[in-house]
Amino acid sequence: MRRVLRILFNVATVVSLVLCVVTMAAWVLSYQARDFFSWTQADRRLRLVAETHRHGLAAGVFVPVGTGGRLLPPEARWKYTAPKSYAQTVGSQGTFFKRFGFVFEYSENGAFALRQLACPYWFIMLLTTILPAARLAAWRRRARRLSLHPTVCRHCGYDLRATPDRCPECGTVLKAKGG
Ligand SMILES: [Zn+2]
Incomplete structure (x- = not known):
């Protein structure tokens, strides 16, 4: 279920981005x-x-x-x-x-x-920018957090200091570091 929601969320983000680009093109062509x-x-x-x-x-x-x-x-x-x-x-x-x-x-x-x-076109562009911009901001926040705290799960951000092999929050199995 969680996976389905994530896929739908990604599809919605892509559709939103495409609509934003199409609106921008329509705006330019309308001249x-x-x-x-x-x-x-x-x-x-x-x-x-x-x-x-x-x-x-x-x-x-x-x-x-x-x-x-x-x-x-x-x-x-x-x-x-x-x-x-x-x-x-x-x-x-x-x-x-x-x-x-x-x-x-x-x-x-x-x-x-x-x-x-x-x-107006600006209004459609504003609406269609919200979701992609929010996703980009979240992605950048996550990337920053991972670079600051390498001991958190790459998938959900859960603290892994106690359980370095497997994330107890989302179940992601982590590759053992080093040899
Ligand atoms: Zn996790």
């Missing part, structure tokens, strides 16, 4: 062009959209509303257009959060409803 992605579910009752702006990422979900029974356009596409300012989507007016570039809005036009989520 060259605007990526627009949309995908409609087969029954045309759900459409996902995502677009990159110069300062942030916006994503939304469309669903049909009302009695007209209109369905969403059947499309899945990825296109590039001229870069677009984030303010054009987010707007500089509104609540405290909106002025800082955070959007969570619901709107409808009679036929379709849109739930939109938008946030």
Whole structure:
């Protein structure tokens, strides 16, 4: 169980790091062009959209509303257009959060409803940096502790002065030193 958790923790760290790098790339590329992605579910009752702006990422979900029974356009596409300012989507007016570039809005036009989520790239990068940075700090702390105290378990840091062959805490068997 402990091993499974450690693997999941490592996977989460790597995924977090990859997302951080992808976000940074999207941020840089958003100055060259605007990526627009949309995908409609087969029954045309759900459409996902995502677009990159110069300062942030916006994503939304469309669903049909009302009695007209209109369905969403059947499309899945990825296109590039001229870069677009984030303010054009987010707007500089509104609540405290909106002025800082955070959007969570619901709107409808009679036929379709849109739930939109938008946030600045720096925020995504901040969130995805936390776990890798914490792991790096812990790793450096452990490396430092091992260099200062060679009599602790390399695996869990338990004091091994009384039991130099096997760690009583995590069970790691240690190689006998010298001959
Ligand atoms: Zn140990």
